[in-house]
Amino acid sequence: MILPRLIPSLFVAVLTLAPSTLASWQAKAADAVFPVGSLVGLTPPAGMVASRTFPGFEDREKKAGIVITQLPGEAYEQFLKSMNSGAIELPGVSNAKREILLTEGGAAHLLTGDQEAEGVKFRKWMLITRRAITGRGADSTMAFVVTAQVPIDAEDAYSDADIRKALGSVALRANVPTKEILDNLPFEVNELAKFEGVRSLIPGQAIMLTEQPGMEPPVDRPFLMISVGGPAPSQASDRAAFATNILRGIQGFKNLKPVFAEPMRIGGKPGYEIRLEGQTMAHDTDVMIVQWMRFSGTGFIRVVGVSPKKDWGETFTRFRAVRDGIDTR
Structure with a gap:
């Protein structure tokens, strides 16, 4: 329509x-x-x-x-x-x-x-x-x-x-049952790593994980976005440029610069990781951003985590736990 x-x-x-x-x-x-x-x-x-x-x-x-x-x-x-x-x-x-x-x-x-x-x-x-x-x-x-x-x-x-x-x-209604959101996704999220807030961004396609249910993520706390998409390149040589172009669309941040990027295996599938550092547009908070893309056929699962830079060490471990707990249905 x-x-x-x-x-x-x-x-x-x-x-x-x-x-x-x-x-x-x-x-x-x-x-x-x-x-x-x-x-x-x-x-x-x-x-x-x-x-x-x-x-x-x-x-x-x-x-x-x-x-x-x-x-x-x-x-x-x-x-x-x-x-x-x-x-x-x-x-x-x-x-x-x-x-x-x-x-x-x-x-x-x-x-x-x-x-x-x-x-x-x-x-x-x-x-x-x-x-x-x-x-x-x-x-x-x-x-x-x-x-x-x-x-x-x-x-x-x-x-x-x-x-x-x-x-x-x-x-x-006062809240949305987490099970209602997760059961309608084309992938399973088996580990939330203490991210207790689960919000649907696009029904059946994208979710946001926050530390507090029903709340917008505070500027000083981490959050994750998980989504599916396609089409994606089938050739490994094209995936770096594809992942980089996707990440360029992220909004709400400034002075972003890459600090790490490399291909990797995620859940037994080809993937690509990119990390950025920069500041939030609204409050100039120093942040770290990580994007993982897991490729399968002509589609992909995308995980984007944002964290205050001061908490990056502990938060990055939690981000990886969520990433590693994602399975296709």
């Missing part, structure tokens, strides 16, 4: 939930359908099913979908400023309007508008909320954007009322 950028810029409305309202949202969670790895769920319109390629629901034949996106807590203040500015500026969206939507958990702000992508005209709805997550002595506020889009020629199947009813059923 066609999925134009579903979270344009920062001009979306914000719903602030009081504790009593949050409890109401959680009480509705039993009736909602939750995409794998998502803290947010809803009752999708008839005809839409859970997507296997993004967190949300879709009707591939009609190119209609609902995308649920979890954002870091820092994004909330930016959303709040956008709302308070009074302007509605959604890049690529025309006829944008803001209103109050009464959901099962209370009143929410909603943006609606029209968009065109790849020659297809869509109707779009955007709702956002936030909630606080407390765990192991750390607090984090997460923002959740729920975006629906329906081609104009599919409005008979998915009317404005249908979409509003689905958005009005949005519910939250």
